[in-house]
Amino acid sequence: MSRTQRVTVEGRTLTLSNLDKVLYPATATTKGEVLHYLASVAPALLAHASHRPATRKRWPDGVESTPFFQKNLDASTPAWVPRRTIRHTSSSNDYVLVDDLATLTWLGQTATLEIHVPQWRFGRTGTPLPPDRLVLDLDPGPGVGLPECAEVARHARDILVGMDLEPVPVTSGSKGIHLYAALTGQHGELTSDAVSAVAKELARHLAAEHPDTVVFEMKRALREGKVFVDWSQNNESKTTIAPYSPRGRERPTVAAPRTWDELDDPDLRHLELDEVVERFERDGDLLAPLLAGHLDRLEPTPQRLATFTRLGTYRAKRDPGRTPEPFGPDEAGSDARTAPGADAAADAGTDSTEETPGAPSFVIQEHHARRLHWDFRLEHEGVLVSWALPKGEPTDPGRNHLAVQTEDHPLEYGTFEGSIPAGEYGAGEVTIWDAGTYELEKWREDAEVIVTLHSERRGPRRLALIRTGGRDGQDANSWLIHRTKAQPDDAGTPAPPEAAAPPTSPGRAPRPMLATTASTGELDRLDPERWAFEVKWDGFRAVVTVSAGPDGDPQVRLTSRSGQDLTPTFPELAALGEMVRPADLPLVLDGEIVALDGQGRPSFRRLQQRANLAKPRDVERARRRVTVDLVLFDVLEVAGSPVADRPWTARRATLEGVVSPRPPVHVPAPLEGTLAEALAESRRLGLEGVVAKRRDAGYRPGRRSHDWFKVKHARTQEVVVVGWRPLHAGAPGEDVRTAGSLLLAVPDGGTWRYVGKVGTGFRDRDRRDVVAALQEVPSAPLEGVPAVEARHARWATPERVAEVGFAGWTSVGADGAEARLRHAVWRGWRPDKAPADVVVEPESGAARNS
Structure with missing residues (x-):
């Protein structure tokens, strides 16, 4: 594959190189995958990082090498990269402003994994504005972890709410938790020094109220077994990792916004790139309330001043603290709130x-x-x-x-x-x-x-x-x-009342419909009479438009979920034009571009070698190494007439009628039988999983819908329960009998080997019932449980066998730590099994590809 490629991003030309270079060896995550992540979360990352001087932390040789910080722009910086100068006592630094996708892509190309920014922004004229947010960095000392940080976060939240500040939590992707609160209204005029002083007093108060768990002094010697509340990052010269920025850790973790409900999970952990993308696509930006801080500082424009009076009724019916709806300008002409998904990264003083x-x-x-x-x-x-x-x-x-x-x-x-x-x-x-x-x-x-x-x-x-x-x-x-009877033609010219409306032009490709991750309860309701089951493909989603060209020949256009034109990258898929009838054009289809491995299974890593190529010479060179196929599974428009509103069964029949597939184009038949049978067949074939589609549902472009569910394969493992951790600490003297997580083991040569814990997959009733089923003992029946997980644990006789689903095993640590279950999910008890029957299940082909 070519190591140098030129791409155009928002009208800027960039040279990308070494996209297959591994930056995270532990997960084999490449530079190309990091760039894909940055593009996927760009709307949110830019909203929180734009117009702030960015300090960059770069790992050109991957996270196992020595990184370096970079503040100043150097001679290799493209001229179009936005920048501002900060004059210090003895020097000046030219900082990059992460204001647009092109700049963010350039940073990814330079192996900038971490973007650090202050709590203030530049105004329109380059003048630093007052801070628009307060941040507390909850940093766990030796012997404590995220659960203890979450406990301190809840204490801090109570104080901040009392100050009319609503904090939003972010797991930092490194060790602890960041709490952000937007500074608006009466708080909006505070200087950085004043905000830093408030944060310091808040940290001091937390330490006084909770001396066993909180420390606010900077001395590292005081942090053993406690959470350090770092208030200093509100200083004008200090920076914090930008929300949604990757981290340069062993694994590709992210500074990820979280919900307060998630902080109640005793198995809270840091999230990785792919998880954050999925959450952002599903839930939007959980940190959107934080944008109220800098929107409070937008300078008024005449247009805004002229409109705020007409929105009185709208605002009277809504509480901005309770609804995500936008609120438009206030009396001062400032934006009260920008809608989720809108361009909230506008320049201070620029009305988006x-x-x-x-x-x-x-x-x-x-x-x-x-x-x-x-x-x-x-x-x-x-x-x-x-x-x-x-x-x-x-x-x-x-x-x-x-x-x-x-x-x-x-x-x-x-x-x-x-x-x-x-x-x-x-x-x-x-x-x-x-x-x-x-x-x-x-x-x-x-x-x-x-x-x-x-x-x-x-x-x-x-x-x-x-x-x-x-x-x-x-x-x-x-x-x-x-x-009206008189209707316009395609050009917008009114047509006579009796003229038939012509078919619509395909125009810009619609966004594809997206599937929702199914819960256990939802899976139980997927009756094959009402649901169809298709293979879940591991590739690039593409909306495919086939239309008649000027010479009458069919023209195929491939458009990604983000609207990128993939046609030059995969020219061999133009063969689809020979597999459709001229009478059915224009035709809009939905499918997946895949690259198959030697066993005929889709390989996303292999597909990466074809990504981001546009020059014919580069594309042709990559084609000789990696071929691609197009899998079609839906149709949105036939002969210019929309069919998206028709049920899946009708669209499926239409799809099979309008395409006569042959390699490299395929229209695979749905999987037969029940969901369990479809999953079994998918697992046997080594595929990623199954997508369940409601047979009577229409196609909803651009929507993530409960009419489609995705079901990935999860490995299962029988385990022996050796203890449990309470869901919450309880009041003094209270005997909490609700499990937050269960501690698990497997037999190991006459003793027990600890393999981790499971805290998800339970219903509320399950959390009480599992405790009732255990015989409590005064001490741990095994060794090797990490101190953080043994803390507050209640131990049980190792006699009950259960089954969990899980994503895989962690690697054996360099310090000799045993492998643990990753992302375990509770499935239930196995009363038909005795502890001696439990063995570590071998890894199946399907599990390796799930």
């Missing part, structure tokens, strides 16, 4: 939603509230004027639909997708059904609106809104929405 020249926007959001409805919003006079459509947008000119006008929404709401919590106004799931721009034909205030919508997703159409209710009374907000 300020109106720009051009057509105004529209959005239609599907809202699963108490009753399913669709919210239709038009950008007008600085806000989104909004109507609720109980039956959605009309498609038949002969049938009007009801439209109920609601309060104006902030412009930021046009990008909002997420869950509004139960008990809040409009509680339920919100997703974007369609969005684009519109041409205004008529706007008679409170009477009539006529617009032509332009959407790449659903095509152009002309709609009219007519008010039917009076200005007072119960029906004051009642309107009708009407699809």
Whole structure:
């Protein structure tokens, strides 16, 4: 494979090299995989790191080599990398600003694994602003770990909440936990010195209240068995690892935002790259509330000042502390909150939603509230004027639909997708059904609106809104929405009323639908009569568009989940064009690009050798080493007509009818039988797992849905339970009989070998029942339990056998530490087994590839 490649990121040209170089030998994680991670979490990482002077920690030869810190930009830095100068007493340093994906990619190319930033940002003119967040670094001393840090974090949270600060936890990816709190309102004018003084007093108070577990002095000799609350990182000259930054540890851990519920898990651990990507795709940015700090400092613009008065009703119905919805500008013109997923990394003083020249926007959001409805919003006079459509947008000119006008929404709401919590106004799931721009034909205030919508997703159409209710009374907000007989053509030109609507152009490829990780309870409900089971492929997801070219020949375009054009990278997949009929074009399909190993199994590591290549010479050289295949499993559009709303069974039949596959294109049949049988077949074939799809469900582009579940193979191991740790410490004298985790062992030559603990997979009732099933003894029945895990443990007679699922075994440590179970999940007791029957199960082929 070429060791040097040129790629374009956000219009910037970068040279990437040695993408297959291993940076983390313990996990064989390559530079290419690190770059993939950075691109996947960029929206969140940039939001929290942008406009802050970044100190970089680089490992050019991998984490087993000696790293070096770098503050100053050197001669090799591209001219387009944003930067600011800080003048110190005797010198000046030019710092990089991690403001965009191109810069983040460049940092990854230079093997910058850790990005450290202060708690303040530069303003628009380069002037340092007051700190916008407070941070406490909870650093465990010898003999303590994350559980003890979590306990101290809860103590600190109680104090911070009393100060009107709401902290958000981040497991640092190194040893401890960071607590962040946004500085807004009365706290927003504090200097770095003042914030540092407040943090120091808070740490001093924690140490006084909990002298056995907390220390706030800097002396390392005092930290044995305690958690050091480091308050000093609020100093103007100090930095902290940026949220979402990787760490240069043995394994590719990350400074990862967490929920407070997670901190209650006694088996809390640091997360790694792939886990953080999956969580971010599923849950969004858990640290989004922290952005309120720097948004509080945005300088007002005339457009913002003109709109805040129209949002009074909207804000009166919502509490910014309870809902993730955006809140738009306040009286000072500052952003109160930016929607999750919006560009929250805008420059201080730069309004990320300020109106720009051009057509105004529209959005239609599907809202699963108490009753399913669709919210239709038009950008007008600085806000989104909004109507609720109980039956959605009309498609038949002969049938009007009801439209109920609601309060104006902030412009930021046009990008909002997420869950509004139960008990809040409009509680339920919100997703974007369609969005684009519109041409205004008529706007008679409170009477009539006529617009032509332009959407790449659903095509152009002309709609009219007519008010039917009076200005007072119960029906004051009642309107009708009407699809006019005269409709635009693809170019937006109105067509005669009798003209048939032409098929829509494929335009920009839609985002693929995503699967949700299934819980044990959900797996139990996957009846094969209602669910189909397909192979889970380990490759690059791609939306495939086949359209007729200028000469009539089919043209194939491959688009990644992130919108990247993969077509030049995998030119051999253009063969798909010969396997479809011209009458079915344009055609939009969903599939996976895979590279097979010598046993015919997908190998993601092998596929990496084909990634990020664009030059024909580089691509051809890589093709000679690694061939790829295209696996198709869904269809979204046929002959320009959408089929995504049809059930899976109908789409599957359509897919098999429109593609006549032959290598390198495949349309594999679903796996037969029950989920257990499908998993068994997948495991026998050495595949990653299974995706379960509800047979009667439609395809929801860009959504992670419970209509699709992914089920990865988990290895299982029989174990003997030798003790348990309480879920919480309890009050003095209280006998807590609820297990937080069970301590596990296997027979080893007439004695017991400790193999770790399991704390997940339990229901609440299970945590009590497992304790009741154990015979407690006064001391440990084995040796070798780490002190941190033995702390607070209750011991049991080693007579009960259980089964756990797990991801694999840890390596034997250099200090002689025995291998432990990784990511164990409780499956249940094995009453048919005796302790002497337990053996360490050999690793299966499926487990190696799960």
